[in-house]
Amino acid sequence: MRMLLIHSDYLEYEVKERAIKNPEPIGEGEKRGRLDEVLVVFISAEKIDEANPEEVVEKAVVEIKDVAGQVKAERIFVYPFAHLSSELAKPDAAIKIIKEVEEKLKEKGYEVKRAPFGYYKAFKLSCKGHPLAELSRTIIPGEGMVREERNIALEKEEELKSYWYILTPEGNLIDVDKFDFTGHENLKKFVNYEIHKNRIAEKEPPHVRLMLEQELVDYEPGSDAGNLRYYPKGRLIKGLLEQYVTEKVIEYGAMEVETPLMYDFEHPALEKYLNRFPARQYVVKSGDKRFFLRFAACFGQFLIKKDATISYRNLPLRMYELTRYSFRREKSGELSGLRRLRAFTMPDMHTVARDLKQAMDEFKKQYKLSMEVLRGVGLTPDDYEVAIRFTRDFWEANRDFIVDLVNIIDKPVLIEMWDQRFFYFILKFEFNFVDNLDKAAALSTVQIDVENAERFGITYYDEEGREMYPLILHCSPSGAIERVMYAILEKQAKPQARGTKPSFPLWLSPMQVRVIPISEEVLDYALYVAGKLEGARIRVDVDDTPDRLNKKIRKAEKEWIPYIIVVGRNEKEQNTVTIRRRSDGKQVEMQLEDLIREVKGQVEGFPYRPRPLPLLLSRRPKFRG
Numbered sequence: 001m002r003m004l005l006i007h008s009d010y011l012e013y014e015v016k017e018r019a020i021k022n023p024e025p026i027g028e029g030e031k032r033g034r035l036d037e038v039l040v041v042f043i044s045a046e047k048i049d050e051a052n053p054e055e056v057v058e059k060a061v062v063e064i065k066d067v068a069g070q071v072k073a074e075r076i077f078v079y080p081f082a083h084l085s086s087e088l089a090k091p092d093a094a095i096k097i098i099k100e101v102e103e104k105l106k107e108k109g110y111e112v113k114r115a116p117f118g119y120y121k122a123f124k125l126s127c128k129g130h131p132l133a134e135l136s137r138t139i140i141p142g143e144g145m146v147r148e149e150r151n152i153a154l155e156k157e158e159e160l161k162s163y164w165y166i167l168t169p170e171g172n173l174i175d176v177d178k179f180d181f182t183g184h185e186n187l188k189k190f191v192n193y194e195i196h197k198n199r200i201a202e203k204e205p206p207h208v209r210l211m212l213e214q215e216l217v218d219y220e221p222g223s224d225a226g227n228l229r230y231y232p233k234g235r236l237i238k239g240l241l242e243q244y245v246t247e248k249v250i251e252y253g254a255m256e257v258e259t260p261l262m263y264d265f266e267h268p269a270l271e272k273y274l275n276r277f278p279a280r281q282y283v284v285k286s287g288d289k290r291f292f293l294r295f296a297a298c299f300g301q302f303l304i305k306k307d308a309t310i311s312y313r314n315l316p317l318r319m320y321e322l323t324r325y326s327f328r329r330e331k332s333g334e335l336s337g338l339r340r341l342r343a344f345t346m347p348d349m350h351t352v353a354r355d356l357k358q359a360m361d362e363f364k365k366q367y368k369l370s371m372e373v374l375r376g377v378g379l380t381p382d383d384y385e386v387a388i389r390f391t392r393d394f395w396e397a398n399r400d401f402i403v404d405l406v407n408i409i410d411k412p413v414l415i416e417m418w419d420q421r422f423f424y425f426i427l428k429f430e431f432n433f434v435d436n437l438d439k440a441a442a443l444s445t446v447q448i449d450v451e452n453a454e455r456f457g458i459t460y461y462d463e464e465g466r467e468m469y470p471l472i473l474h475c476s477p478s479g480a481i482e483r484v485m486y487a488i489l490e491k492q493a494k495p496q497a498r499g500t501k502p503s504f505p506l507w508l509s510p511m512q513v514r515v516i517p518i519s520e521e522v523l524d525y526a527l528y529v530a531g532k533l534e535g536a537r538i539r540v541d542v543d544d545t546p547d548r549l550n551k552k553i554r555k556a557e558k559e560w561i562p563y564i565i566v567v568g569r570n571e572k573e574q575n576t577v578t579i580r581r582r583s584d585g586k587q588v589e590m591q592l593e594d595l596i597r598e599v600k601g602q603v604e605g606f607p608y609r610p611r612p613l614p615l616l617l618s619r620r621p622k623f624r625g
Contacts, residue, residue: 001043001044001045001046001049001056001059001060001097001138001139002043002044002046002084002085002136002137002138002139002332003041003042003043003044003060003063003064003084003136003137003138003139004041004042004081004084004134004135004136004331004332004333005039005040005041005042005064005067005134005135005136005137006039006040006042006125006127006133006134007038007039007040007071007073007127007128007130007133007134008038008039008040008077008125008126008127008128008133009036009037009125009126009127009128010034010035010036010037010038010124010125010126011034011035011038011040011077011079011123011124011125012032012033012034012035012123012124012125013032013033013034013079013115013121013122013123013124014031014032014121014122014123015030015031015032015116015119015120015121016119016120016121016122017119017120018118018119018120019082019118019119019120020091020118022091022118023116023117023118023119024095024116024117024118026116026119030116031116033113033115035075035077035111035113036075037073037074037075038073038075038076038077038113039064039067039068039071039073039075039076039077040076040077040079040125041064041076041077041078041079041101042079042081042084042333043060043078043079043080043081043084043098043101044080044081044082044083044084044085044088044094044332045088045089045093045094045097045098046085046087046088046089047087047088047089047090048087048140048141049089049093049097049139049141050089050090050093051141052141053093053096053097053100055141056097056139056141057097057100057101057104058104059139060101060137060139061101061104061105061108063137063139064076064101064105065105065108067135068110071128071130071133074110074111075110075111075112075113076105076110076111076112076113077112077113077114077115078098078101078102078105078112078113078114078115079114079115079123080094080095080098080114080115080116080117080118081333083203083204083333083335083336084332084333085225085332086219086221086225087221087225091117091118094117095117095118098114098117099114102114120203134331136331136332136333138332161418161419162416162417162418163392163416163417163418163419164176164191164194164195164414164415164416164417165414165415165417166179166187166191166412166413166414166415167388167402167403167406167412167413167415168406168412169403169406169407169410169411169412171399171403171406173415176191176195176414179412184411184412186385186434187385187411187412187414189434189438189440190385190387190414190432190434190440191414192438193434193438193439193440194387194414194416194440203437204336204337205336205337205339205435205436205437205439205490206435206436206489206490206493206496206497207337207338207339207435207486207489207490207493208336208337208338210489210492210493210496210502211234211337211338211485211489212624213558214233214234214559214560215231215233215234215622215623215624216230216231216233216234216237216485216510217229217230217231217234217337217338217485218231218623218624224342224343225332225335225342226330226335226340226341226342226343227341227342227343228338228341228343228482231623231624232510232612232613233510233511233612233613234485235612236510236609236612237485237504237508237510238345238481238482238485239609240507240508240606240607240608240609241377241478241481241484241485241508242322242324242345242347242481243607243609244373244376244377244606244607245322245347245373245477245478245481246320246322246347247607248369248372248373248376248477249318249320249347249349249369249477250320252318252365252366252369253318254318254319254320254349254351255318255319255320256320256321256322257300257301257304257319257320257321258300258321259294259297259299259300259301259303259304259321260294260300261293261294261325262284262291262292262293262294263291263292263294263299263300264289264290264291265283265289265290265291265292266289266290269302269455269456269457270299280328280329280330280331281293281295281327281328281329282327282329282342293327294323294326294327295326295327295328296323296326296346296348296474297321297323297326297346297348297350298348298350298452298474300321301319301321301348301350302350302452302456302458302472303456304319305317305319305350305352305456305458306456306457306458309461310352310458310459310460310461310470311460311461312354312460312461312462312463314352314460315352315353315354315358315460315470316351316352316353316354316358316362317351317352318349318350318351318352319349319350319351319352320347320348320349320350321348322345322346322347322348323345323346323347323348324345325343325344325345326343326344326345326346326348326480327342327343327344328342328344329342330342336439337486338482338483338485338486338489339435339439339441339483339486340441341480341482344480344481344482344483345480345481345482346476346479346480346481347476347477347478347481348474348475348476349366349473349474349475349476349477350472350473350474350475351366351472351473351475352453352458352460352470352471352472353448353470353471353472353473354460354462354468354470354471355470355471356448356471358471359448359471359473360398360401360427360448362473363427363446363448363473364401364404364405364408366446366473366475366477367405367408367429367446368408369475369477370431370443370444370445370446370475370477370478371408371409371431371444373444373477373478374431374443374444374478376505376606377478377484377488377505377508378488378491378504378505378508379433379443379484379487379488379491381409381410381411383433383487383491384431384432384433384434384443384487385413385414385431385432385434385440386405386406386409386411386413386414386429386430386431386432387413387414387415387416387429387430387432387442388402388405388406388413388414388415388416388427388428388429389415389416389417389418389427389428389429390402390415390417390418390426390427390428391417391418391419391420391421391426392417392418392419394426394427395417398427402415405429424447424449424450424451424452425447425448425449425450425474426448426450427447427448428445428446428447428448429444429445429446430442430443430444430445431443431444431445431479433483433486433487433490433491435486435487435490436490436493436494436497441479441483441486441487442479442483443478443479443483443484443487444476444477444478444479445474445475445476445479446473446474446475447473447474447475448471448472448473449471449472449473449474450471452472453469453470453471453472454469458470458472488504488505488508492504501557501560501582501585502560503560503562503582503583504560504562506562506599506602506603507602507603507606507607507608509539509560509561509562510539510612510613511539511540511541511559511561511611511613512538512539512540512561512562512563512599512603513530513533513538513539513540513541513561513562513563513564513565513595513599514540514541514542514543514556514559514561514563514564514565515529515530515533515540515541515542515543515565515567516542516543516549516552516553516556516564516565516566516567517542517543517544517567517568518549518566518567518568519568520544521569522567522568522569522571522572523542523544525567525571525572526542526544526567527542527615529565529567529577529592530542530615532592532596533592533595533596534610534611534615536596536599536600537600537608537610538596538599538600539609539610539611539612540611540615541611541613541614541615541616541617541620542615542616542617543555543556543617544616544617544618545617545618549566553566553580557582560582561582562581562582562583563579563580563581563582563595563599564579564580564582565577565578565579565595566578566579566580571589575591575592576589576590576591576592577589577590577591577592577595579595
């Protein structure tokens, strides 16, 4: 069982529609509900709970009672919430367990309300925001409770007083409550998300359906939540993105390195850094020592830099690693498809800069690099919103620099300002994608770090031979690779919902061309065409199945194939091809060499990987359903 406990001013819900075939029967009065001054318990019963439901119920009640006592709550709202787990119990077993939890809590003297089971529901809550307001628990039959550990940085992040503004390209700093969002509706959604910080996905985002339908990515029941499996097409897309971002960063001037996955909790510099970085760690024991799995490439790169001899002539010094994987034990309720994971692939560059002037120069260059990288994957500034974060004194000293960043992106951006610095950085930006559920996720980011050079003993020698502490820039020009995939799919879900055909950028399409012979008689010509295309480094397959032509075309359309070639006796005799372009829906006859030039012209400058699946569809396995 997984639970997310939120101490709230109130929670109210409204039933929208069925989520399962046979939800529990409810009356008209149960379709809406509200409770004030309440401990809300979002709860998921899991498959493992079916083995010993009585024990799970007993432990859950003990844990809820303990938290209610700590926050002095007398009212409890039990809220069935399937999104806390990917390994759900059967509906009959789940409702029985959740009802038992409700009844046992009533027996303990609490005022208890329960939301109906088996329905999609809209809900609103107001979290009280104190250190114990948000807690999560995992209950495993036969074992003790698993509690999410909190660290100092996470607690301080919740306590920080933020001032929110919109900064326009004209340099006007406007309080968010006074800004006219007309024409900037996506920015308004992003602002609402950032200020209210509701990270929980109330329903499945559209990209999850797409990643499953396209057989790209799937949940892995044999692993921890937030760890995914990639089918061949998904692995191809992910691999191409990894290669593309890595090539861009190396072209920019970074040196690629590789560092360990886990580090010693007791390393003096690392221990201090853990309490300054808001992430939850996976903990590993080896003998009597405790290690944590890295949540970024910072540790390994910092330790390399500490041991290096660096001259002022070497600066700015850029170091890069593609971490497969980094690990953050995100809250269960926040895990959502590719958007937020516990194991993810992060392109991570760290730049040693001599002083603030050099650091700010690099910051601007990496800001532009990030825009270029996202443009290459099909994401323009219209697709994401910008947040820039700093302290008030930094703004007063560097106003023109910040306004210049806004001019580069050429649209209003969100500003988060603090009276004093708590984090290790003095300046940070992110490019944030707002999805179809109005949830935002950070993609590209750069930060100027003023603490960790001294903490890790990283120095350089200046012109006079003096040992000096530099500044360090943290940069991910794309954000996590999985999150880029999420943004691409979420972007394509929008036109699909309007009846427009979704598509991948051509260089990322798992199969760029499908050849469909109208009969077995011309299969040899279809294979000849495929061979010519493959020789030109174009990913192609052949539908040799016995399906009718219309069904073969529909199948290719469902797989978002950019070019469909239909070949028959006429094409074979004239040595031509008839193509259907997905991009404009046109059907034209052309020479094969012209098609090759058209495709190659669109993918020039991007990495290439060969076809990820067998050439013939008849030889291809089905990975889902």
